Amino acid sequence: MTNINSEECEALKKKRGIKMHSTVTVGTKWQVVxxxxVRELLWIKPWDSLMVVTKHWKAVAMVxxxxxxxxxxxIKKEQTSTN
Incomplete structure (x- = not known):
């Protein structure tokens, strides 16, 4: 695993609004907490539905x-700006 230093984290935050919060562990039943x-920031409550999104088989996000x-x-905006 590649470690990301604080300068790289700040660059991601400024460029893309990305923030690294913490690490999570996948349990034996494939669950994560x-x-x-993050729950407070996104107002996630029990039984809320989240979509799991991946990018190039590397990045994972929950929305x-x-x-x-x-x-x-x-995503549409990003695709048109890179084409």
Whole structure:
């Protein structure tokens, strides 16, 4: 695993609005616990639906279904700006 230093974290945060929160561990039943900081930040409550998103078989993100339309617009915008 590659370690990301604080300068690289800040660059990601400024460029893409990405923030590294903490690490999670996958349990024996393939479950992860969402850190309380993230649950509070995103207002995640029990029984909320989250979509798991991957990019190039490397990055994983979880998005509240309430915010999926906004994510899709962002992806479309990113695809057109890179083409």
């Amino acid at each position: 969402i850190p309380s900081e 509240k279904m309430d915010d999926i339309d906004e994510l899709m617009e962002y």
